[in-house]
Amino acid sequence: MSSSKAPVTAASKALANLDLDGHDLPPSPAPSSPSNGRKYALATELVYTETNDQYNSSSMPIYQSATFKGEGNEYDYSRSGNPTRSHLERHIAKIMNARRALVVSSGMGALDVITRLLKPGDEVVTGDDLYGGTNRLLKYLSTHGGIVTHHVDTTNNDAVKAVLSEKTTMVLLESPTNPLMKIVDISTLSNAAHEANPKALVIVDNTMLSPLLQNPLDLGADIVYESGTKYLSGHHDVMAGVMATNDPELGDKLYFPINASGCGLSPFDSWLLLRGVKTLAVRMEKQQQNAMVIATFLERHGFKVRYPGLKSHPQYTLHWSQARGAGAVLSFETGSTQLSERIVEATRLFGISVSFGCVNSLISMPCRMSHASIDAATRKERALPEDIIRLCIGIEDVADLLDDLQQALVRAGAVRITEDGIEALTEDETAGQTRQTRNLTDEP
Numbered sequence: 001m002s003s004s005k006a007p008v009t010a011a012s013k014a015l016a017n018l019d020l021d022g023h024d025l026p027p028s029p030a031p032s033s034p035s036n037g038r039k040y041a042l043a044t045e046l047v048y049t050e051t052n053d054q055y056n057s058s059s060m061p062i063y064q065s066a067t068f069k070g071e072g073n074e075y076d077y078s079r080s081g082n083p084t085r086s087h088l089e090r091h092i093a094k095i096m097n098a099r100r101a102l103v104v105s106s107g108m109g110a111l112d113v114i115t116r117l118l119k120p121g122d123e124v125v126t127g128d129d130l131y132g133g134t135n136r137l138l139k140y141l142s143t144h145g146g147i148v149t150h151h152v153d154t155t156n157n158d159a160v161k162a163v164l165s166e167k168t169t170m171v172l173l174e175s176p177t178n179p180l181m182k183i184v185d186i187s188t189l190s191n192a193a194h195e196a197n198p199k200a201l202v203i204v205d206n207t208m209l210s211p212l213l214q215n216p217l218d219l220g221a222d223i224v225y226e227s228g229t230k231y232l233s234g235h236h237d238v239m240a241g242v243m244a245t246n247d248p249e250l251g252d253k254l255y256f257p258i259n260a261s262g263c264g265l266s267p268f269d270s271w272l273l274l275r276g277v278k279t280l281a282v283r284m285e286k287q288q289q290n291a292m293v294i295a296t297f298l299e300r301h302g303f304k305v306r307y308p309g310l311k312s313h314p315q316y317t318l319h320w321s322q323a324r325g326a327g328a329v330l331s332f333e334t335g336s337t338q339l340s341e342r343i344v345e346a347t348r349l350f351g352i353s354v355s356f357g358c359v360n361s362l363i364s365m366p367c368r369m370s371h372a373s374i375d376a377a378t379r380k381e382r383a384l385p386e387d388i389i390r391l392c393i394g395i396e397d398v399a400d401l402l403d404d405l406q407q408a409l410v411r412a413g414a415v416r417i418t419e420d421g422i423e424a425l426t427e428d429e430t431a432g433q434t435r436q437t438r439n440l441t442d443e444p
């Protein structure tokens with residue numbers, strides 16, 4: 001396709017609403033319908049993109065420029081807008097089934113922008129299991145910003161409905177939640193929130209699944225956001241946050257603080273995210289397959305595993321009614337914090353690290369790491385098990401991952417060797433081990 005504008009077809013008209021910020025670039029991609037009217041699948045959309053680059057470059061160039069010469073032009077200053085960032089925003093809007101997307105410097109940056117829609121006195125209803133950084137920002141806003149926050153078990157629709165009122169201005173949901181993998185009925189809760197207050201905004205953090213597996217806007221949410229640091233980029237080489245909406249007015253309200261505060265994603269990071277997102281489908285498919293094998297292995301050997309791909313998950317049916325996959329994060333318990341520590345330290349392929357969604361497998365203890373900013377008393381109140389181990393599965397060979405995990409379980413003393421292989425210790429055995437460790441460390 002040449003750099004001249006695409007002819008106006010029915011399909012391009014339908015996509016014209018992607019150009020909400022008025023920049024004169026073609027949407028990414030141009031008409032996403034092949035000749036027979038069917039839509040391209042998301043795996044195709046992820047890699048298919050067009051630019052109006054003067055040299056027809058295959059990859060969107062990095063406009064590494066703070067300023068743009070001239071007056072009254074499309075771009076003047078990269079804080080306000082940058083062609084590489086705009087291109088990414090259009091691409092993300094398409095992938096997220098949204099009319100407008102905006103990209104900022106981290107997932108928390110996205111939530112910061114979204115929460116600037118709040119004003120003192122507003123009420124936020126949210127979960128009792130949330131990413132630690134989200135909890136920290138909400139706590140800051142309730143301590144310093146006059147926001148009233150209700151943390152409830154969002155798997156219980158009645159508990160949520162009980163705190164919804166005309167004062168509710170925001171409902172903030174994660175599904176699956178981080179790290180307990182609880183599933184939230186996005187559609188029912190969106191309807192309930194809008195019924196309680198038609199102006200209430202339902203925000204969904206979709207980081208755990210990515211747009212490949214779940215589209216909260218199609219389920220009734222007003223804004224979806226994600227940490228682009230995770231699955232969207234996939235290689236742990238960039239920090240990014242994305243948010244999307246179908247409401248143009250809301251899109252403008254989100255753009256304002258990005259320009260005003262200067263948290264828009266840099267041109268180079270925008271390019272990295274554009275590159276990373278192309279392989280989202282292949283990465284996620286492999287990661288999910290591996291995760292299912294590992295979750296099944298742990299459950300079969302007697303561990304309490306939390307993964308929505310397992311039939312034993314309490315909200316299995318709900319999850320599959322709103323999502324197309326289970327993702328690649330799972331958590332399991334051992335019954336003892338010391339035992340969990342030993343397992344985490346005994347793995348080799350699983351890097352001890354926060355974050356998830358990367359091509360490499362990771363292992364962590366949320367209470368010590370990603371959720372350490374939630375104080376111990378609150379963690380206890382919200383029933384976040386101190387011994388919980390979170391596994392974030394990558395694209396390695398699954399036999400190697402299983403072997404690494406099995407060796408770590410054996411070396412840590414978390415399993416008994418049986419005729420058929422290995423078996424998790426019983427609660428009594430684990431308690432006995434903990435007592436023994438305590439006695440040893442208590443000795444002078």
Ligand SMILES: Cc1ncc(COP(=O)(O)O)c(C=O)c1O
Pocket residue numbers: 106107108109131133134174178205207208226227228229230239240241
């Ligand atoms: C569910 C979830 N949402 C949001 C974030 C924040 O993203 P970022 O680290 O890119 O700021 C994280 C992790 O950091 C997360 O796990």
Ligand SMILES: N[C@@H](CCSC[C@H](N)C(=O)O)C(=O)O
Pocket residue numbers: 131133178353354355356369370371373
């Ligand atoms: N020190 C960081 C911890 C980041 S946790 C990253 C990720 N969301 C996860 O769940 O692992 C902080 O305090 O924010």
